[in-house]
Amino acid sequence: MVKNLGTRRNNAELESFSLDATELDRRASETYASFYLMLVGIIQGLATGYLVLKGIDSEALKSLTNGLAIGIPSPDDISLSFRFLISFTAIIIVTHEYTLAVTIFRRGPNYLDIFATLSLGITEVLSIHFVYQMEIWWLFNGVFLASAILAYFLTWQARGLNLKPKTRAVRRNSRYLISTQILSFAAAIVCFNAFSQEINFGLKFEDELLHYAAYLFFGLMIMLGGAGYLGALRRDLLYDAEGGT
Helix, strand or coil, rough: HHHHHHHHHHHHHHHHHHHHHHHHHHHHHHHHHHHHHHHHHHHHHHHHHHHHHHHHHHHHHHHHHHHHHCCCCCCCHHHHHHHHHHHHHHHHHHHHHHHHHHHHHCCCCCCHHHHHHHHHHHHHHHHCCCCCCCCCHHHHHHHHHHHHHHHHHHHHHHHHHHCCCHHHHEEEEHHHHHHHHHHHHHHHHHHHHHHHHHHHCCCHHHHHHHHHHHHHHHHHHHHHHHHHHHHHHHHHHHHHHCCCC
């Protein structure tokens, strides 16, 4: 009797670990969510810490502090402040967008997704590393945005695995992901244009401010789009579940 109980227990354990197509899909979706959140968390934590270190350990910070104390920060101090602000904004956007994507989408891991995520992280950290060298900072921000376009495109491709076709939810998702790709492309053009002008002619301070403002504008547009997206998608899913009535 004890032997039979042990045999049944072993069979039950084997059955609980057995693999079929449904179980494989479940494991893949769980792996996707946990892996990407862990990877993004590590990268964004590293980027945030590095940005703080670059900010507190520099002569530029002392110069900015002195300028603010007397109410007359120099153009270089203002320009550097914008680069720090934009770098921090990029960290916020990447963290939010990946959290949003993992909340909505599930799919199996693949090399392109990993490549896009690591490319985003590497170029993000490199742009922070060169925050005191404006032209190189612009260059790596352009490459960073190119990586973001790839990441958005891969997410857009996966929409059919998670949302029913020809529904309000899938249409909203497509509009959101396409618009973020367009905004990222426009911001990348701003970065590469600033890099080219700085290398070839040297950007005037007024032109620097225009490029910073344009970059921030496109970033804020992405943030505004993502801020209410989850709630709007939930309403669309409820609408679709009721038959679109």
